[in-house]
């Protein structure tokens with residue numbers, strides 16, 4: 001079987017106890033031999049220190065660990081400082097994002113308005129040191145003016161020096177197929193790995209999806225709503241997401257990036273089902 005690059009995303013726990021639990025989760029995920037783990041970064045730098053601490057703990061497991069770094073609302077010198085600190089600590093991969101500001105929170109205008117500005121800054125400051133991952137949106141970023149505009153902005157990030165894309169999660173494989181076809185037409189050949197969100201807590205998923213513009217197809221929504229208990233919801237979600245992953249890999253997806261929500265069970269079951 002072709003080797004697919006598997007990666008797992010964590011968010012930084014709030015406490016040391018949470019960090020200890022996350023290391024146990026990580027140990028379970030390590031048996032899938034991931035290419036890397038990544039750790040999210042809170043809006044406007046709100047988890048700056050906790051992201052750093054989590055990255056340093058997670059990398060003790062011996063696998064490449066990529067901090068997410070967002071630029072909106074942040075002073076360029078602070079962002080530059082953090083990029084240098086990660087390089088000096090031996091980190092070799094970054095997930096470069098614009099990020100979002102929490103609504104109602106004012107912020108200083110920064111020279112770094114979009115993710116491509118951040119990619120350019122990373123390359124200017126550290127050359128080819130980092131492998132740079134950027135976000136991709138097969139169902140279109142919610143603030144984009146049009147699909148065509150959004151895909152052109154993805155290309156802009158690759159042209160600025162990013163290596164790979166990781167998508168927002170989605171449940172419609174055709175959206176990924178179409179997105180990849182359109183990138184191909186623009187001459188963009190960078191690998192784009194689908195982001196996979198296992199379905200476990202459906203109410204949370206709906207809330208989250210409304211905010212980030214991810215579509216939950218009606219048949220998935222209705223199917224999930226009619227499950228009699230948590231166990232059958234998990235089984236339903238696992239089947240839906242396993243089938244999605246099968247289709248994505250058949251379409252040529254180079255790997256799968258799991259939004260783990262700091263849990264291992266659902267991602268592991270899906271990977272087991274896929275024989276990966």
Ligand code: FAD
Nearest residue numbers: 040041068097098099114115135141143144150153167168
């Ligand atoms: P950009 O690529 O800059 O795009 C943002 C919007 O602006 C898009 O609508 C785009 O079409 C448009 N645009 C881009 N360039 C231009 C331009 N030059 N002129 C006009 N319009 C433009 N958020 C976090 O806060 N922390 C995280 O750790 C985090 N991790 C993520 C990981 C992944 C894999 C993904 C897919 C998303 C993640 N996010 C995270 C969410 C992300 O920050 C938001 O989706 C944010 O709204 C956009 O970030 P971006 O990097 O895609 O922005």
